[in-house]
Amino acid sequence: MILDIYKDSLEYSAKDLKTLLVLGVTYFLSFLLLPMFLIYGYSYRVTKISVEGMINGNDPLPAFDNIIDMFVDGIKVVLVYLIYLIVPFIVFILFAAVSTSIGGYGESALMAIGSVVTVVLILFAYVMSMFGVAHMASNGDSLSKAFDYKEIIEIIKSVGVTRSLGAYIGLTIICAAIYAVVFLLILFVFGFFGIFTGTLGFDMAAGGIFVAGFFIAYFLMLFIVGPYTMIMQSRVSGLLYNLN
Incomplete structure (x- = not known):
């Protein structure tokens, strides 16, 4: 079932190149x-x-329209993610403060434990926030539903705790693999031409080809791969929620 969700999401995210490019421009402007x-x-x-x-x-x-509504929805989603991350952040700060006061070998040991605990809490917060956003979408866009912990935990249990964790870990690996494959493929192609040009004695041209490869890889990540993986993650989140 999870593999079917991945397959659906991979295909769904590639439905409209125009939408990916529009999102890519938005990504480019996100520094604002x-x-x-x-x-x-x-x-x-x-x-x-x-x-x-x-x-x-x-x-x-979905269409990229009704900008004000989309903007408001975006604020709500960001709030959900930030609030769920508060607990791991506080826990890490507490471990850091206590370990600093202890000093010596105890500091290193306590920070190691704190780091492990924080990673576990971040993973838990990630899964909870994704289900929380989906729960909000399933309940009339009610922000309070994103924090209805009792209902969300019951939904995660219904889907399966192991299945939910595995699905999101697998999703993270797939997205990272997409980035890596695209980046390395572009560098390989441009690197090949760069080396070929260098062997002909055109060293400046070879250097320019390498630089061009990095720039093209960067813009492809920004305008295509970034939006594609974002859509994929959101699609997986919604379909996984539907398994409850």
């Missing part, structure tokens, strides 16, 4: 901060369509 909320707002629309849809269905990609 405000466009960042549009990105999260769009990801929320994908989750909402997925929560209301089905695996291997004919769900369309």
